[in-house]
Amino acid sequence: MKIGFFDSGIGGLSVLYEARRAMPRADFLYYADCDRAPYGEKTEAEVQAYVFSAVEFLLSKGAEAIVLACNTATSVAIRALRERYTVPIIGMEPAVKRALDLSPEGRILVTGTPITLRGDKLRELIGGLDAAHRVDLLPLPGLVKFAERGEFSSSAVEEYVRGELLPFHLPDYSVLVLGCTHFNYFKDTLAAVLPPTVRIVDGNEGTVRQLIRRIGGVPTDGTGELTCYISDRPVTDPAEQARIATLLARLDLLFQGEA
Ligand code: DGL
Secondary structure, three states: OEEEEEEOOOOOHHHHHHHHHHOOOOEEEEEEOOOOOOOOOOOHHHHHHHHHHHHHHHHHOOOOEEEEOOHHHHHHHHHHHHHHOOOOEEOOOOOHHHHHHHOOOOEEEEEEOHHHHHOHHHHHHHHHHOOOOOEEEEEOHHHHHHHHOOOOOOHHHHHHHHHHHOOOOHHHEEEEEEOOHHHHHHHHHHHHHOOOOOEEEOOHHHHHHHHHHHOOOOOOOOOOOEEEEEOOEEOOOHHHHHHHHHHHHHHHHHHHHHO
16 A cells, blocks of 8 residues: 655655555655745645645555645645545644643644744644643744754754743753654754653654554555655656755654653
8 A cells, every 4th residue: 555645845754654664555645845845934735735646646656545744734734635636635633632641731832834834723732631721833934944954953043042932930841842844853852952841742653653554543454655746747856855854853753762
């Protein structure tokens, strides 16, 4: 079975990483729309058009299920995609429920792109779960730009994160939610900047669990092949292949402790 993964760029590789670990024999297509990233500060209409064209592309390459490994794309396009296509389409949204379940007290800081954080989808999710008003929102679009240029742990990254967290009284917080797949690459910097009592949660595991459920179990018929595309171009250039390999190696390092 071929499963198509989509993200505006390299962020969704973090979800793909988990999926490959859980389904070593499934074949994957990964579409990174790096030419048009970042999405988070564009208009909803622009992003929706990009997502439709990428999904159409993945289906033309034989994808039998689609994972929107992008909270921003999910926020603006998942309803319309499910109306148009019959293949399973799995989306991502910030792990607010998990954060609230993990921490019966304390504040929750949900990070994401501006589109995701202002979207109705997230507002509805929080409205239905957060009766005690414990959730705060923090857009971090700068991290997407750092990630796309491969800058993960520089002093500029740390300064940006510290600056954005400045208005928050961090000892009040117990969980920080990574509501953008690009933010996974910064787990180490975030952990260094946040008080040690703040847990960092992502939505990767839940998404993979949902994927397995929607496709009827872990596929056993493939060879574990991964084919990557950058905005419709197959990744054949050795420099681009090396870039993907380096990113997967970084994820290996960051996620090792969580296995
Ligand atoms: N990785 C994406 C997300 O999960 C979006 C990043 C962007 O392009 O702004 O929201």
